[in-house]
Amino acid sequence: MSSPLDRKECYIGIDIGGTYIKAGVVSTDGKIWAQRLQNVQHENLNVLMKQIVAIIHELRQAGASFQFKGVGIGVPGLVSKKKSRISISPNMPYLNGVEFKAQMEQLLELPVWLENDAKVNAYGEMLMGAAREVRDFIYITIGTRVGAAIVIDRKIFQGASGYAGELGHMGVDPEGKKCFCGGTGCLERYVSAPSIAQRVEERISLNPTSALQIITDRPITAQDVSAAAMVGDKMASVIIGEVGRYLGMAISNLINLLNVEKVVLGGGVIEAGDVLLRPTVEEVKRRALSPPYDDCKIVSGSLGPSAGIIGASLLARDVLTV
Template structure:
């Protein structure tokens, strides 16, 4: 079986033909013109898609098209309600539009759920039936798989794992509340804390590292703490504590077999994961005597969204 998986972001739309073993056969992409209407942009992407299918193999039999995109969606009707990075797409009947142009059934879900599905079926989560995925980026996205099925709550509006409050009246979150996990465990939060610590510690190596990197990003604290900088180690420790406490909450609620981390911060790999594993072990994985929860880095990289979107079709 073959399907198309589409990953819509704020600056580009990426697509791929994927087979039902999770293999990407061909990729295509288009930059989004934010000043154009959603309808025009989707039509333009359909042109890209049609050309790519013909270039790859015009006799291929496609089962359908899956889409992952950020924002609030009516997934049953295939309508974009609001998408913060693509305001001109609000109200767009995206599934109907693509289905009509391509003559194929179209399925849509939010980007975090779709990436989770990809990792669960064909990535780091493929050996497990119960998993939590957390994407540590600008925000914290997440997805839940229970007994091999994506769980996203009533009207698909649940699984907002980034907006669990871990500190009442804490840091302000993008959602309007305070103290959310996202406000402590996202790359944005790590950078905020890094800058604060740098202001306090003019002698910290973090100043040199940020000059080497040309900016203050999440890598600054990892690199400086690897080199033994005390201020960076303090930032790291706080970050690990918050990230781990959040994960412990998910362990207690869902008792997954594995937690898969993705996003730029997760790419630090075992340097970060070992510290989180140590914390989880010291806190008995949530409850005394409860089973160990594996911690892994997502393995599909930038393809997880496209592969996961294709899974919407296969399932």
């Protein structure tokens, strides 16, 4: 009979986004053995923690043949340098100031590592995805919110207090839209999924021939807009083109500033593919200085929605075993 110590070691990776919780059992070589996708239960801290505990319980049962070594959790917010506390979570204010690591460790009876969601996705792409061979890159995720991670010499740059990478609040229009952060004209207000849906709402009545007119039984989503743009709908194409221009403006600033080898894009909005990538790259080319632009590739991530699950698990593997 095999002892528990003979069982394959694994970690659980959880990527909490603004809309979904993605979670999986990942072996130490980065392979996902079981996974779950659920809508985030947004009511309050207790409800969210109960949801996470239930998902992990399910995954531990699904992976009963594994030896569970720890849990990595990516959260949509600013995580303190010690990776114990969520300082601010704009989309889930009930997480503000919560000592999430200690609370989850108590509930799960496993070691927990906490990190910002963009950073865990970047870690996944770095170890197993589009940035495997790359030393310096920027990962940008665009979904409910906009996040980023700056990776220098294959290390995630943390900044003075752990908060580096909040690209969503880079100003792109001094007279622009108000942002919940208190600022004006933040990138997130122009390229996030909710901002795309809002653009459609503002214009749909003026565009009676748009294919999006047929969606009347529910709110139009960013995904609907991308799908319509892919089949050539004029209003949707204009909106996705505008998103690409704002995104391109931000990326050109980053390329000029950091001279990275790659910009890897992820998150739900990026699933639009070429219809978004094309205007984005055109704008970067127009704005960035030629030498750093010529040496930089702008690509979609290769792990898709699994990047965060793999990244969170492997980060836990690398940090919790040291």
